[in-house]
Amino acid sequence: MxxxxxxxxxxxxxxxxxxxxxxxxxxxxxxxxxxxxxxxxxxxxxxxxxxxxxxxxRDRSSRPHASPRATAEPVRAQIIERRRQRQTYRQIAQALNLGHSTVARLLQREGLNRLGALAPGRPDNRYEHAAPGDLLHLDIKKLGRFVRPGHRITGERQRKSRGAGWEYVHVAIDDHSRVAFSTIYPDETGQSACRALLAAVRYYAHLGIHFKQVLTDNGACYQSRRFARLCQRLGLTHRRTRPYSPRTNGKAERFIQTALREWAYARAYASSDQREQHLSAWLHQYNWHRPHASLDYQPPISRLGFSVNNLMRLHT
Structure with missing residues (x-):
């Protein structure tokens, strides 16, 4: 109470x-x-x-037992019905001879004060390619560099790692298996994006995965001629997400959230260099041991169908 x-x-x-x-x-x-x-x-x-x-x-409600001047139920139903027809406050008030504030207060109470509440929810955008290598998702996450623990750990915003700058985690994830790979570079230029793509292709080739397509957002590095030439040389079809639609690249976005929660912000690192050193160990944990909800709580590596001998060779 x-x-x-x-x-x-x-x-x-x-x-x-x-x-x-x-x-x-x-x-x-x-x-x-x-x-x-x-x-x-x-x-x-x-x-x-x-x-x-x-x-x-016990405490009682302060609401009066009777409200003679309250909006009648039939009028209230008409207000809601007109709002569902996407009429504005002014249109409803003029049509029913009501005050603008009365209409606004009732619709806010019903959760219909914003037109966005009237739009039907977008359908689920869940999709999965049939085999490993059909599509590679790429994305970039910007992280601050630091030479001492920051305010997330110490709670002190006065002491800053001045001049430390930024670093960029280039993320790659296979659409079918969810096997992920990441590298860190000092910028998000076309050159770094190309280096990240080459490192990812080599890593997945070690697992026996060879890609046909790559999906990125519309960042400048992915629109560069250097990146386009590399995709052509590797035989990759380059697809881009629709502008302002991060859900199109949802697997990479979701992986970034997991990486931030379980790696980047999971412990107190003495510096960003120490955080970078823990990335490979965390990626191994993610790919080989961490249960994945969309894979029936099996690790991503289970989707590749390795034999026991291959599993032992690649796991060590």
Whole structure:
């Protein structure tokens, strides 16, 4: 129960007040003085206790029993119906001869004050390619460099790693298996994007995966001629997401969230260099051991169908 911070009496305090008067024999004025309230308050709680028992000592709603000037239910239904037809506040108020504030207050109470609430939800954008190598998702996450633990750990915003700059985690994830790979570079230029793509292709080739397509957002590095030439040389069809639609590249976006929670911000690193050193170990944990909800809680590597001998060779 939400008790006001300045309240003199809680339900327990009211019960004690009644007990002092009815059982201990204190006069109402004496009980009021002991509780720091007025005698009128004591008489009020005594009357409620006699009429309703302990239930009468609980807080009651401040809503009136009757509201003669409240909006009638048929009018309320018309307001909601017109709003679902995407009419504005002014149109509804003029059509029903109501005040603008009345319409706004009722629609806000119903959760229909924003037109976005009227639009149907977008359908799920879940898709999965049939085999490893059909599609490679690429994305980049910008992280701050630091030479001492930052405010996320210490809580102090005065001490900063001045001049440390930024570093960029280039993320790659196979659409079918969810096997992920990441490298860190000092920028997000076309050259770094190309180096990251080459490193990812070599890593996945070690697992026997050879890609046909690559999916990226519309970042400048992915639109560079250097990146286009590399995709052509590797035989990769380059696809781009629709502008302002990160859900199209959702597997990479979701992997970045997991990486931030379980690697980048999971512990207190002494510096960003130490954080980078832990990336490969975390990626191994993610690919080989961490259960994945969309894979029936099996690790991503289980999708590649390795034999026991291959599994032992690649796992060591």
């Amino acid at each position: 939400n008790i006001h911070k300045n309240a003199r009496l809680t339900p327990q305090g009211r019960a004690l007040l009644v007990q002092r008067v009815l059982e201990e024999g204190l006069r109402p004025t004496e009980a009021a003085q002991a509780a720091g309230v007025s005698p009128r308050t004591v008489y009020k709680w005594l009357a409620r206790f006699r009429d309703e028992g302990e239930v009468g000592l």
